[in-house]
Amino acid sequence: MIQNDNDLENETAKLIEMTQAMVRLDSQTPPSDTRAMADLAAGFLKDLPRIKLTFYEGEAPVMNLVAELDGGLPGPRTILSGHIDTYPVGHVADWTTDPLGGEIRDGRIFGRGSADMKGAVAVLIAVMRDFANRGTFRGSLVLALAGDEERMGELGTQWLIDNVPEVKADGVLVADVGGPRAIRIGEKGMLWLDLRAAGRQAHGAHVHAGQNALDRLIDAVTALREIEELRPTPPEDAVAIINAASAVEEADGPAARETMTRMTMNLGVLQGGLTANLVPSEASAGIDIRIPIGLSTTTVHQAVSGILANHPDVSWQVTRSYEPTWTASTSPLAQACIRAAKKALGGQIWMDGRIGGSDSRLWRRAGYPCIAIGLTPSNLGSPDESCEIKELRELKQVYTAILERLHIDGG
Structure with a gap:
């Protein structure tokens, strides 16, 4: 989908607006009170055609949100997975910005959760909005936004896997941190x-x-x-x-x-x-x-x-x-991701493992092929966490290209 400069400017402004709005909501774990975040995310989607929104509270105060979008044609079902809780802020005095302020400085949005992963959640919401406005497409999309991830996700994504039939799918894309050019197919x-x-x-x-x-x-x-x-x-x-990733200059x-x-x-x-x-x-x-x-x-x-x-x-x-988890690099989902990311961004794109944990391990444990692609973390879990605004656009381009490949072009 070709965009002119005005479209790109409007898209970027919307991504910034959503990211700032989410950063300004306190959803630290503990206690992982994610009701306000779930409400805000639902508000960004509620007036769109064909989207069904359902709230799930497995155990208070952890609130999870599932948004379903039926494309109207036979095809695959893809889950877009994100977490809406954050690490604790820590000592406010150690921050140079308001940790819940969403301040923009030097092309970056600052605040707890900006990179991990409220900026990426804004991207997933924007992609769902775009596909809801496209008309028909193959299969369906499910946006699964969960709390409790920073406490290993048992009351968030794991609870959804165990209790919600809507999150059964053919593959899962997790937008946790790692950089939009890195296709993360495994983790410790x-x-x-x-x-x-x-x-x-x-x-x-x-x-x-x-x-x-x-x-x-x-x-x-x-x-x-x-x-x-x-x-x-x-x-x-x-x-x-x-080994191949170790030769990539931009990689870890x-x-x-x-x-x-x-x-x-x-x-x-x-x-x-x-x-x-x-x-x-x-x-x-x-x-x-x-x-x-x-x-x-x-x-x-x-x-x-x-x-x-x-x-x-x-x-x-x-x-x-x-357990350590791994999705084969030869799997259809991994191949669709690498090819789509190359088409969207050009330049160096690579597959890799991941040092930290994410909800990917829960999806893989449940038997789903799963790929993690997110923003590059800056000061992850530390004072002055931030995300780069340019990467919000890039990540949206990557997710759009992947879903077009899976749900419009046919794999």
């Missing part, structure tokens, strides 16, 4: 652990009379670093794609690529003790283990169990468990 898995150690309290000068729970816990956590030595055996397709750099392909462990929470001059009787830790393609949660779980068996004073449990 994860195993989250909660560790607890018990000891005996005593005066800090009388360490012989106590048992230090923090010491016991730190010893166990240090021993767990051994799991980073586990080596994956990824499938040939993943090796070929990730060497440090990020090394992280993408190996085991990592992050000690995110460590708690214990009352004061420096008391031996602590209790301590706890939260650990995030990320698992590359070519290893399984079972293998990692067994390794953790073997290590912690040598630390009997430390109890532990798994709080999150997700």
Whole structure:
């Protein structure tokens, strides 16, 4: 669809307006109160022909929105997936802009969720609006906007998968961060652990009379670093794609690529003790283990169990468990995405894996081919998060080209 300069200017203005409006709504997780965001998104779509809007609240305050658009002709069913919650703002004093202000500066929109992923949600809404105004097309589109993603999505996208027949489809496009030129076809898995150690309290000068729970816990956590030595055996397709992406100048750099392909462990929470001059009787830790393609949660779980068996004073449990996931580069959906993106943007377009988690893993676990294409993150989860306005236009061009290929041109 050819656009003149006025069309592009109006389209950009609308994308900016929607992104700013969403950034100005507080939807931090926790508590993942996404009702206002769902209402706003529905408002952008409610007056359009053939769109059916349904709100789903699996567990308060997480509100999810599903928008269905029937093209009127036989054809595939494609889900456009996005999350409408954000990371916490953090310390407001660390921001140079209002974190819920949506300020425009140097060609960027600033605010929590601007890149991850309210700007991309604006793109998905704009694409749905365009297709609703086109008339008939092959198959149908389903926009699934969910909360709770920053808490792993069990009350958001996973709840929709488990309970809503409308989200059954032939393929899924997730607009989470990664850059509009990168076709993300896989991501790491994860195993989250909660560790607890018990000891005996005593005066800090009388360490012989106590048992230090923090010491016991730190010893166990240090021993767990051994799991980073586990080596994956990824499938040939993943090796070929990730190696090819490493040669792309615009792709993730060497440090990020090394992280993408190996085991990592992050000690995110460590708690214990009352004061420096008391031996602590209790301590706890939260650990995030990320698992590359070519290893399984079972293998990692067994390794953790073997290590912690040598630390009997430390109890532990798994709080999150997700396998690494991969959609074959040769799949019809992946091929449609790469070809459409090249047609839309020209220049360098590549397939790649993804370091962080997204709702893609939930869709793939449910059996759907799934591709993630979103905005390039700037200060992801940090102060002064922002997205580039130019990329909003580019991402819309990519999604439009993909859906035209799937639902108008025939694949």
